[in-house]
Amino acid sequence: MYCMVRPKCPDDTHLHLQLLLTSHQSSDSQATNGTHHAPETSDFVPGEFSIDEYRPMRIVVVGAGFSGIVAGIRFCQKIPNLDLTIYEKNTGVGGTWYSNKYPGAACDIPAHRYQLTFEMKTNWSSFYASGPEILQYLEGVVEKYKLGPYLKLQHQLVHARYDEPTDKWLLRIRKTVYASNGEHTEEFDDAADFLFTGVGLISRWSWPEIEGLKSFGGKMFHSADFDTGEQTWREAAESWGDKRVAVIGVGSSAIRLVPALQDKVAHLTGYVRGKTWLSMPFSGSKITELVNRSSL
Template sequence: MSSNRSESIRENSHGAPASRPKSAEFKLGDFAIDEYRRMRIVVIGAGFSGITAGIRFRQKMQNIDLIIYEKNVGIGGTWHSNKYPGLACDIPSHSYQFTFTNKTDWSAFYAPGGEIRQYLEGVVDTYKLMPYIKLEHQLMHARYDEPSGKWHLRIRRPVNDVNAQFEEFEDTADFLFTGVGGLARWSWPAIEGLKDFQGRTFHSADFDVGEQTWQDAVKNWGDKKVGVIGVGSSAIQIVPALHDKVAKVVNYVRGKTWLAAPFAGTKIAELISRDPNVENYVFTETDREAFKDPVYYKQFRHELEADLNSAHPSTLRGSEMQEVARVAFRESMLKKLAKKPWIADHLIPDFAVACRRLTPGPGYLEALCEDNVDFVTTHIKRVTRTGIETVDGKHEELDVIICATGYDTTWQFEFPMLGRGGASLQGRWRPHPETYLTICVDGFPNWFMSLGPNAGVGSGSLLAIIERQVLYAVEAAKKMQRERLKSIEVKGEAVRDFDEYLEHYFPKTVFSEKCRSWYKMGQEEGRVTGLYPGSCLHAIRVLEHPRWEDYTYELLDPGVQNRFYWLGEGQTYAEKTNSGDRAWYLNDEELDIPPVPEA
């Protein structure tokens, strides 16, 4: 190998690369190796992801300025925004919490939404996060500045609540972490006449009843006729919550869906078997008292989560577990629809279980069989001033319409995001988003995310993945701080390789079958953008050890070319200042004592 450049790498007589010529200009840094530079970490969103980030960045990094911007008036993300009737968790409550906390007093197997929000508020209080959270602060624009390696952010905040006046200010971040999710942007369905309806209209994602709970809001609905549009997870919770509180519910359904039944022999089935007449087991005082025993609770939670993490084979086409689930779910649905068996013809799918989001839906099928609930599969033609007209000419007089019609799942964030060279993330993610392991994108340095494209799971606990995504981002920020980097950016080739993996993984799964799902940006067929290509446990392992070779780096200090400049002046801060612990490696939390083999 040869070159005319003085900085070229040459081979020595043994064929190994020779050293780069020494630079007379190189000087040692005047800092200790662990005298870390100050970094500003900005987190967008204060839901599960943002709260996790707030806890972990503070725990694992020193010398940082941390700020969490949340656009809502309270923390909780989707669990603050959503207040619709029947809102509840659709996986077991004990698996819908952080790995580092133990809530033992969940009221029910599928806890109501308000309880989950209170849990998050409790976590924020415990870890003293509120001083770092700025409520009613919405990110309006984000731009990466190449010369400085910083993100320039424009934030909107209210200045006068009475007149709804706002102001915008600028902030910068050395490291940006977003936890905004893919199910946060909703819009009204494109139904003719919807705006002309003279009754009350709600979207499930914006069930605005002021400071009231939904239970208080519907207390006076006893004589009301309510139309619920949709058969997704929200509609499946709304219908059973309302049917016994109103005069009539009309559920307008366009598609089909599976409703889950517990697998025999699992911890879930064991709990429900204690009271076979209910689908959402309510924990008794005896149960909650037993959960106070740390040993018993740890075993219970571990077994429950292991059950959830055993369902991945059901997502593979033609697997035995998929066939067993299909038979079991069909039998369960037919049994519950015995009073109105014709509904099964319109509701039980031809596609595989889990092709679209699977939900347990306690009480939904039973509610459909009630005398005051109508199940309408004829397509809606238009909304009139007094109700809904279907394409067959029938008209239903209604007082309230609830559109449980989902979210914008095209991954087009509501705020412009500009990377290197002014490249737009919105443009970068058309016709579909591309990422590296769901957490970052080439051309957008110093930005990591959770719950981005392909971050969801078809089975298992989403929170376990959120925690790993956050920890990965923390490690990236620590690397920037430790090695005095201006930027860390994933290589385009690594993004393309992950994209190729996605394309080859999903055809073997049920998610690629023909069914309309937010997993595929609301389409029946096409690119799967909502789900991780593998099991929950697979994702945890993948994110466990970052492949730093998949990234490119820029050094922070002007004029410095030597990659080891970050070694500083050859000592630690404790030595430099003659203070602190100078034998920290012997502390209990640092020791890694190998077990002595028995034989």
């Protein structure tokens, strides 16, 4: 049965509603009064449940940076009967701002614009927030919205495949296990109705292909994994006063790293393949004035 409204013509005084009935016949069933009878061999069985009864929904979020944290919050707020797990490969939340611990790590977007619209922080210590302060902000968001029970830290997604027969995402997860004889990894399987990936671009960083790099005898640091053990980079740099340092690249990380490190080492050289471009601060001189204030 189809319903069609005929447009009003100049000589019409009312809209006319035309009801079109269609009937079809087949060798298996006879249409009566415009209604088809289902074949007796149908396997369809009506479900027995309340109209406001929500089916269980299993969702897996990969990553606990900005994207994963927001996804976890919104899923909990919007989806009834939710079974949620957030897998994070690091030992803490924060994503980029957990991993990036290189000298001078900070955001080049004004702090008041680099935050969640539903969780605004007004007392940033600087117009351009440092990495540790952004990490502290994200940890506070996780605590406030009670995401802790859903988090599985040191759990890394190894493989994901969508299985059409079951309408499920089949996952392989690798977790770190601590025992009396040391730590090791174990793998297990998981499944989800929906898979949300909040994996950042630098979560799988790599060394550049430079001849002789692997045979370099000194200590090497990558900005995406500036590992100084239990020390902060400032504490570690106290013993670098007699070191010669080479910085390769002139991206945003190098632009932050070089001025932070240059007065703490004996000699620093930057190796640049091409030119880079730096814009004026947002709103020019007005922002410079704000940055130079002791407090905002």
